[in-house]
Amino acid sequence: MTASPLAAHQATLGYGRNVISEDLTVDIPEGEFTVIMGPNACGKSTLLKALARMLKPSTGSVLLDGKDIHSQPTRAVARRLGLLPQSPIAPDGITVADLVARGRYPHQGILRQWSAEDERVVAEAMAATDIGDLANRGVDELSGGQRQRVWIAMVLAQQTPLLLLDEPTTYLDITHQIEVLDLCAKLHREGRTLVAVLHDLNQAARYATHLIAMRGGAVVAEGAPADIVTAETVQRVFDLPCRIIDDPESGTPLVIPSASARV
Amino acid sequence: MSTAHRAPVAPPLAAGEAPGAASDPAPRRRTGGRVTGLLVLVAAIAVLTVLSVALGARAMDLGEVWAGLTDPASDAYPVVTELRLPRTALGLAAGAALGLAGALMQAMTRNPLADPGLLGVNTGAAAAVVTAAYFLGFSSFTQTIGFAFAGAAVASVATYLIAGAATATPARLALAGAAVTAAGYAYVSAIQLMDAASLETMRFWSVGSLVNAHTAPILPVVDLIGAASAVGLLLARPLNALALGDATATGLGVDPRVLRVAGIATITVLAGTATAVCGPIVFVGLVVPHVVRAFTGPDQHWVLPYSMLTGAAFLLLTDVVGRIVARPGEVQVGIVCAVVGGPFFIYLVSRRKVTRL
Numbered sequence: 001m002t003a004s005p006l007a008a009h010q011a012t013l014g015y016g017r018n019v020i021s022e023d024l025t026v027d028i029p030e031g032e033f034t035v036i037m038g039p040n041a042c043g044k045s046t047l048l049k050a051l052a053r054m055l056k057p058s059t060g061s062v063l064l065d066g067k068d069i070h071s072q073p074t075r076a077v078a079r080r081l082g083l084l085p086q087s088p089i090a091p092d093g094i095t096v097a098d099l100v101a102r103g104r105y106p107h108q109g110i111l112r113q114w115s116a117e118d119e120r121v122v123a124e125a126m127a128a129t130d131i132g133d134l135a136n137r138g139v140d141e142l143s144g145g146q147r148q149r150v151w152i153a154m155v156l157a158q159q160t161p162l163l164l165l166d167e168p169t170t171y172l173d174i175t176h177q178i179e180v181l182d183l184c185a186k187l188h189r190e191g192r193t194l195v196a197v198l199h200d201l202n203q204a205a206r207y208a209t210h211l212i213a214m215r216g217g218a219v220v221a222e223g224a225p226a227d228i229v230t231a232e233t234v235q236r237v238f239d240l241p242c243r244i245i246d247d248p249e250s251g252t253p254l255v256i257p258s259a260s261a262r263v
Numbered sequence: 264m265s266t267a268h269r270a271p272v273a274p275p276l277a278a279g280e281a282p283g284a285a286s287d288p289a290p291r292r293r294t295g296g297r298v299t300g301l302l303v304l305v306a307a308i309a310v311l312t313v314l315s316v317a318l319g320a321r322a323m324d325l326g327e328v329w330a331g332l333t334d335p336a337s338d339a340y341p342v343v344t345e346l347r348l349p350r351t352a353l354g355l356a357a358g359a360a361l362g363l364a365g366a367l368m369q370a371m372t373r374n375p376l377a378d379p380g381l382l383g384v385n386t387g388a389a390a391a392v393v394t395a396a397y398f399l400g401f402s403s404f405t406q407t408i409g410f411a412f413a414g415a416a417v418a419s420v421a422t423y424l425i426a427g428a429a430t431a432t433p434a435r436l437a438l439a440g441a442a443v444t445a446a447g448y449a450y451v452s453a454i455q456l457m458d459a460a461s462l463e464t465m466r467f468w469s470v471g472s473l474v475n476a477h478t479a480p481i482l483p484v485v486d487l488i489g490a491a492s493a494v495g496l497l498l499a500r501p502l503n504a505l506a507l508g509d510a511t512a513t514g515l516g517v518d519p520r521v522l523r524v525a526g527i528a529t530i531t532v533l534a535g536t537a538t539a540v541c542g543p544i545v546f547v548g549l550v551v552p553h554v555v556r557a558f559t560g561p562d563q564h565w566v567l568p569y570s571m572l573t574g575a576a577f578l579l580l581t582d583v584v585g586r587i588v589a590r591p592g593e594v595q596v597g598i599v600c601a602v603v604g605g606p607f608f609i610y611l612v613s614r615r616k617v618t619r620l
Contacts, residue, residue, distance in 0.1 A: 054513050078516030085380065085510030089373065098562065106516040107505045144300075154507075158515065232414035 004063075005030050005162055005193060006051055006081070011060035013050050013217075016203070020046045024062070029160075033188040034195045035208035039238050043217040044197045045086070045166060051195065052083045052164050078106035079120035082160035084151055086167050090139040096150050097135040101124055103157030125156035129183060145176030152183060163187065164198040169203070181207045201238075205229045206252045213237045230251035297565050300558060303573040309356070311579040315351040316343060318583055320591045351474035352485060354579045354596070357473070357537040358547060360488045362574015363495050364533040364547025366555070366567050370502040371526040372433035375556075376612075378549035379534035381440040382527065386416020386447030388535065392455040392468050404475045407468070408539050415535030418443055423527055429520045432509075456469035471544035471597020473582050479540050491532040493572060498526060499563040506561065541548040544597045546604025547574055553611060 002026035013021040020043045020259040028034055050062050063068045069077060077114060082103075090099060099166065104118045108254040124131045126132045129149040134142065148168060155163060165184065169177040177200070183245070187206055188194050198204045204211060205225040213221040213228065215237050220227040233244050234255055241258040248254075316331075317323045323331065323339055329337030338400075364379040372381070380386075391414025395401040401410070423431060426439035455462040501522050504512040507517045534548065552570045559565035581599040588594055 052510075052514060054510060074513070074518050075516035076515065080501065082513075083510070083514030085508065085514065087508065088511045089508040091506045092375075093556075094561045099605075102507060102513070104504055108500065110468075155514070163515075182611065 003030060005065055008047065008050055009061050009063060011050060011057035011062060013046050013055060013057055017053075019058075019217075024218065026051075026212060026219060027224075028193065028195055029145050029210055030193055031191065032193060032210040033184065033208055034210040034212060035194075035204040036195065036197045036202045036214060037199070037237075038210045038214035038220075039135045042214040044212075044214050046217075047214070048164055048166050048195065048197050052054070052081065052085075052166075053077060054083075054085075075106045078158065078160070080081060080160055080196070081162045081164065081251065082155040082158040084163070084168060086170065088151055090147070092140065094139050095135070095155075096137050096139055096142070097126070098103050099139055099150055099154045100131075100157050103154040106158060112127045122157050123160060125153040126200070128156055128187075129153040129186070133260060141177075143176075144172050145179055147198060148176065148180050150225055151181065152180070152187075156187070162193045163195070165194065165200065167197050169198065169200070175261075177203065201248070201255050205254070206247060225252055229255065277427040283490065288519070292509050296422040296557055297569075301568070301572070304569070304576060305575050308572065308579070309317050311583065312351055312355070312574055315354065315583050316347045319347060319586050320593070327357070329525070346477050349481050349581070350473050351579065352481055353476040353479060353540060354473050354582045355486045355575045356481075356485050357541050358578025359492065359571040360533040360537040360553040360574070361544060361547040362555075362572075362579065363492055364530045364537075364566060365574070366552035366563075366570035367495050367498065367502070367533075368548065369552050370506065370563055371496075371523060371530075372436055373506065373508075374433055374437065376549070377433075377437070377555065378442070378545075379530050380545065380548070381422075381437060381561045382530060382534075383418035383422045383443035383447060384415040384442050384531065384534045384538055385453040385545075386444045386451070387414040387416070387421075388412070388538045389451050389465065389469060389543065390414050390418070393451050393461045393465055394508055396464040398456050404468075405478050407464070407481075408479070411468075411539035412535050415538055416531050418447060419527060419535070422522045431520075431523060452602075460573045469602065470595045472541040472595035473541055474593070475540070484536055484540055487532060487536045491529050493535075494525070495529045495533065496567050496571075498522070498529065499567050502526075502563045502567075506563070544578070544596060544600055546600050546608060547578055550604045550607050550611070551577055600606065 006028040008024055008026045011021065011024045012019060013024060016182055026047065036047060038044050041153050046055065050057060053062065053074070056070055063078060064072060064077060091127055099163065101118065103121050107118065108114070123132070126135060127261050129152050131146065131149050134146060139147060142150065144227070152168070168180050168184070172180065181203060184194055184196065189210070189257060211223065211225050211228055212219055213233060220237050221233045224230045233243055234240055234245065243258065245256060246254065266533040310427045314326070317328050321342065327339045328343065331343030334340060361379070368377045368379050368381060369375055373474065376568060388411040392407045396409040401407055422436065422439045422443045425442060426435040433606040453467070455465060501517045503517060504515045504517045505522055510520050537544070551574045553572055555569040557567055559569050578596060578600070581603060582596040585594040585596050585599040
């Protein structure tokens with residue numbers, strides 16, 4: 001594997017005495033759209049939190065560009081690594097443009113306030129997510145799908161080559177899920193390295209270029225979806241008997257759970 | 264990003280400001296209206312300052328006020344320079360401190376109903392005042408002022424530690440603050456039951472008043488509040504990031520733990536100083552930022568300075584009102600604030616969703 005911009009090395013992750021993962025080593029490949037998947041409580045969100053430096057490993061380390069992420073200034077990290085958490089909060093009455101503009105935080109300082117460059121980047125981020133015409137609307141008036149695009153625009157305004165997204169499609173209906181995933185795919189094609197936690201196996205198989213399957217806090221399988229989405233892996237990861245067929249739309253693996261698999 | 268320069272993006276942005284306006288911190292909202300609002304506030308403060316110097320047990324016309332300021336031989340001179348000027352300065356400083364402290368508290372906890380009292384500042388100060396009165400026999404205002412400030416600081420540090428220090432969340436801070444407040448009041452009540460002299464000391468301190476201004480160390484108070492305000496105003500940008508949630512703030516490069524420590528320290532100095540000198544004045548820190556946000560929107564670059572100025576204007580106004588309504592006596596500013604603020608608070612709570620932790 002070539003240089004990994006972001007990696008966990010022999011990390012112990014958990015909350016207090018509740019250890020989720022032990023001796024976890026994960027390399028995020030550069031330029032790929034990595035999707036982390038697995039059953040509930042498999043440790044996928046915990047891994048993402050660790051990669052985003054929201055959770056410090058009790059042993060081992062998380063490396064950004066080969067250096068311990070916790071030894072780097074957090075604002076410098078924020079210029080390399082953007083994060084869209086699961087439930088971000090939109091302040092009452094904030095407009096779309098104001099919210100997106102807050103993504104410029106790591107590029108500003110006491111002596112370097114709002115600039116023409118900030119203005120340009122915010123406009124670009126809103127254009128890329130197709131929310132330019134919502135600029136002056138209140139975020140609380142928007143639909144769930146629009147709101148998610150606003151949040152993605154805010155992270156884009158951060159101008160980071162790496163993007164982490166924690167379950168970006170949760171709470172969205174199917175149309176908006178696809179819309180958000182198509183947007184992610186576009187951002188990936190434009191050259192960014194994406195890491196997302198997704199619930200839907202078939203969406204993961206269709207959009208990811210690199211899959212990490214987890215169970216019980218450990219990585220069970222890792223690789224291109226075509227290679228690792230097999231009936232055996234799905235059985236091992238999810239305890240789900242299934243068949244795999246080719247997705248007639250995309251040619252990617254499609255998981256069909258067996259009829260009456262459970263009582 | 265190749266689509267970045269598409270024309271359709273320009274119109275909605277241009278509605279706020281031309282792209283060339285580089286140094287404006289928030290070019291997209293109705294910046295003009297908010298600048299005008301600031302000027303109006305400054306003008307209101309100027310008018311209230313004149314009223315505060317002119318009105319009191321003995322009302323003066325402008326000629327007398329001028330004589331009182333400039334002519335040491337006039338009758339008005341001692342009243343103006345020794346009583347009313349210090350009182351006005353203290354009212355402005357304490358009001359600004361409480362308004363800013365309230366805005367910081369609400370931003371830091373993302374709780375629109377938070378106020379500096381939530382950190383236990385008021386109870387801490389009260390507990391220290393009764394301690395000084397009961398155990399050390401101190402009863403005068405100047406003797407207890409340092410104790411009150413120390414008590415406020417100790418209570419807010421205790422609240423922070425009980426809430427889990429670095430792991431403190433807004434909800435845990437609120438619970439810890441409630442616990443510290445309850446314990447503090449139990450202690451204050453116990454001392455007062457045992458000792459009538461402490462009760463007497465507390466009776467005057469605990470309503471909140473500017474009446475002791477002439478014996479207060481005005482310059483140190485103004486210096487402390489000024490320094491803490493400068494720090495507080497600098498927190499606007501990281502607080503804007505924190506408003507999006509702890510996780511989002513972390514992603515943007517703000518360490519919420521560091522920001523909370525800085526915020527709590529600033530609030531403690533602001534509210535602790537105001538409370539030590541004036542006694543607990545409630546509702547300013549709670550209500551002022553609320554009213555301000557309805558006008559400025561959620562950008563802390565505006566909320567914080569607006570809350571400072573509005574707090575100063577509001578406290579001065581209530582103090583002047585308190586001096587007029589019961590002439591020749593006066594109603595303490597803490598009571599006027601509660602009379603105005605109480606019903607307003609009830610209105611806020613009943614109006615709509617207010618708690619969002």
